[in-house]
Amino acid sequence: MGTFGAIGIAGTGLTVYRKWLDAVSDNLANMNTVSSTDEAAFQAKYVVAQASNDGNDTDDGAGVQVRGIALGSAEGRLTYEPDHPLADADGYVRYPDIDMASQMTQLIMAQRGYQANAAIVDRARETYQAALQIGRS
Numbered sequence: 001m002g003t004f005g006a007i008g009i010a011g012t013g014l015t016v017y018r019k020w021l022d023a024v025s026d027n028l029a030n031m032n033t034v035s036s037t038d039e040a041a042f043q044a045k046y047v048v049a050q051a052s053n054d055g056n057d058t059d060d061g062a063g064v065q066v067r068g069i070a071l072g073s074a075e076g077r078l079t080y081e082p083d084h085p086l087a088d089a090d091g092y093v094r095y096p097d098i099d100m101a102s103q104m105t106q107l108i109m110a111q112r113g114y115q116a117n118a119a120i121v122d123r124a125r126e127t128y129q130a131a132l133q134i135g136r137s
Contacts, residue, residue, distance in 0.1 A: 005062075006124040012052065012063030013117035019066050020047045020110040024103055031098040036086040041076025042096040045069050073097050 023045040030042040050067040075097065082091030 004124075004128075007121055009063040010117040010120035010124070012065060014114060014121070016047065016049050016064050016066055017110050017114035017117060020049075021107070021114065023047050023069065024107045024110060027096075027098050027103050028100070028107070031096055031100060031103070033096060034081075034084065034086055035076070035094045037078065037088045037092050037094050039094065040074035041094045042098075043074050044072030044096060044098050046072065 027044045033042045035041055046069065048067045048070050049064050051063075052065040053062045076094045077097050078092045079095055080091050081087055081093050084093050086093050
């Protein structure tokens with residue numbers, strides 16, 4: 001694997017971690033979204049990643065890609081809030097079943113992964129520039 005291979009592989013990691021960060025931020029932004037009991041709650045989004053190999057069976061280290069987005073439960077959790085405008089006859093509303101602690105943990109993991117891949121791209125770029133300087137001498 002050359003310098004450009006490292007940049008390409010780290011670039012795929014950046015894409016996956018960016019999408020993970022987007023999903024977590026969307027979950028956190030909607031964790032207090034209220035719906036009536038006859039509607040589905042906001043469904044948390046979870047990024048599903050898989051290894052990719054660019055169609056070359058001999059190269060099993062060609063990065064990662066987003067396979068899809070898995071959705072959390074639409075049931076959510078029922079909360080008793082009789083004064084809420086969306087409350088049913090029994091006084092219940094539906095909130096998404098999103099745990100802030102879990103989402104913050106995922107946020108930190110995705111952020112650190114993104115930073116690590118960005119550092120790899122930066123170091124590979126520096127290596128390539130150093131090689132160009134050697135070639136000019």
